[in-house]
Amino acid sequence: MEFSPQGRLLLERRYLLPGERPHDLFSRVADAVGGPARSREFFSLVSSLLFLPNSPTLMNAGTASGQLSACFVLPVEDTLEEIFASLAHMALIHRSGGGTGFSFSRLRPRGDVVNGAVGAASGPVSFMRVFDAATEAVRQGGRRRGANMGVLAASHPDIEEFVTCKQAGGFPNFNISVGIDERFLRCLEKGAEYDLINPRDGSVSRSIDARSLWRLIAASARISGEPGVLFLDVEPWLPARSASG
Structure with missing residues (x-):
C-alpha cells in the first residue's frame, strides 16, 4: 500500500512505533486484534484500508499499553x-x-x-x-x-x-x-x-x-x-x- 507524503507524515507522527513501517503497523494491529485465527483476514482489511480501527487501537494494539478504547x-x-x-x-x-x-x-x-x-x-x-x-x-x-x-x-x-x-x-x-x-x-x-x-x-x-x-x-x-x-x-x-x- 502506497501512501502520499502527507499520509506517511501523519503515520509517522501519530501511529508508527520507532522503527516501524506501515506494513509493520498493520501486522501489529492484526496480530493483536485478530488473534491467531483471524489475523490474516484482519491484516487484509486494514492494509487495503477497507477498514481501520480507531486511533488508540492503531497506537496501542500489540504494545504494553493495550488501551484500545477511544x-x-x-x-x-x-x-x-x-x-x-x-x-x-x-x-x-x-x-x-x-x-x-x-x-x-x-x-x-x-x-x-x-x-x-x-x-x-x-x-x-x-x-x-x-x-x-x-x-x-x-x-x-x-x-x-x-x-x-x-x-x-x-x-x-x-x-x-x-x-x-x-x-x-x-x-x-x-x-x-x-x-x-x-x-x-x-x-x-x-x-x-x-x-x-x-x-x-x-x-x-x-x-x-x-x-x-x-x-x-x-x-x-x-x-x-x-x-x-x-x-x-x-x-x-x-x-x-x-x-x-
Whole structure:
C-alpha cells in the first residue's frame, strides 16, 4: 500500500512505533486484534484500508499499553476531592490515546455556599477551565492533544455562562453540549418559564424564559459552532429498550 507524503507524515507522527513501517503497523494491529485465527483476514482489511480501527487501537494494539478504547465518560461529583480525581483519570486516559466526556451538571453553581470553607463556589465553567488547561499539558498517547466533551443540563443555574463560554475562543480542548429534557421542550413549546435547579439541594434557583435560552443557544452556535444539544430523556424511545421489554 502506497501512501502520499502527507499520509506517511501523519503515520509517522501519530501511529508508527520507532522503527516501524506501515506494513509493520498493520501486522501489529492484526496480530493483536485478530488473534491467531483471524489475523490474516484482519491484516487484509486494514492494509487495503477497507477498514481501520480507531486511533488508540492503531497506537496501542500489540504494545504494553493495550488501551484500545477511544471514548470514556467520567463522573464529576460535587466535591473538590472527586473533581480532581476525575481530572487525574482524564490525564491518564489522554496519555493512553483516549478522549473523555463529562457532565458538569452535579456541580453547585457559581456563588453557592461551600461547606467548611470561606467564600463561595466558583461553578462548573470555572472547573472546566482547569480540565481544559490540564488537557493542554497532556498529549494523547504522547502524540496528539486530548479531546473532551462537556455537558451541562439546561436546568443548571449557570447555563447561560456555559452556553456562551466558547464565543471568545475559549476552551479549545472542549466540545460542549446542553442537556435538554422533556420539561424544557414543553416550556419551549408553550413559551413558558423554565425553572433552574440548584443541584446541591434540588431547590429552584430562578426561572428563565425557555425561548430566550433557546435563542441564546442558537446564537452561540452560530458564532462558535457550539453548543450542541443532547436530549437527556431519550431512553423511553430507545429501540433497545423496546426490544428488551
